[in-house]
Amino acid sequence: MREKLAVALARHIGELLTPELAREIGREAVTLYDMSIDPWQFAPERQGMYVFQCERLMDGGQDLRQQRSNYLYETGDGAPIRTDWARLIRQSREGTQVIFTARDEATNLLGSVWLLIGEDCDTRRKSVTDDILYIEPTHRVGMLGLNLVKYAERCIFALGVREATFHFRLENGADRMARFLGYRAISTRVKKSHNGDSFADVPTRHTGDFNGSVA
Structure with missing residues (x-):
């Protein structure tokens, strides 16, 4: 800058x-x-009632903001949601963020996948990691999520990306979709969080509320 x-x-x-x-x-x-990724370099795709396309958060995207908030409230641990929108828009301007969406014929936003673009420091291979993947609850039965990810894959491959790392949540069975798409499990992702004031109150297997499940 x-x-x-x-x-x-x-x-x-x-x-x-x-x-x-x-x-x-x-x-x-x-x-x-402004080094943002031009969304118009990717041709939108229509599949039945759905239209898949690339969008930028800084072009407006109020429904994108709402959908991100919905995701955070659904998957969060109760901590206050204070999204740094300026940082997200800065990522877009830097060309390190790209968003792919699914809309219906009335342009209602039904799903989105937010990806962060980088480079592996060892292989120098261009790569992406997922930020969020969210499908509206009424559209989770069917192939919408899978087809949105497949569209995003085709687009990022055209950008030169050759490696993608996603985290699929276990509680909704999304790991089955990952295997169908050809992803392989390489690690167990765990999460520990606490919203209190004392570290001594953080739960473990032996104290507090802990059920032994992977977050």
């Missing part, structure tokens, strides 16, 4: 820096900084 700001400033060398000019330079720097 510093380099982009320097370029924007260089365009106005010799000009009197006024508040208006400062705002203009700021806007230019943001525009120069």
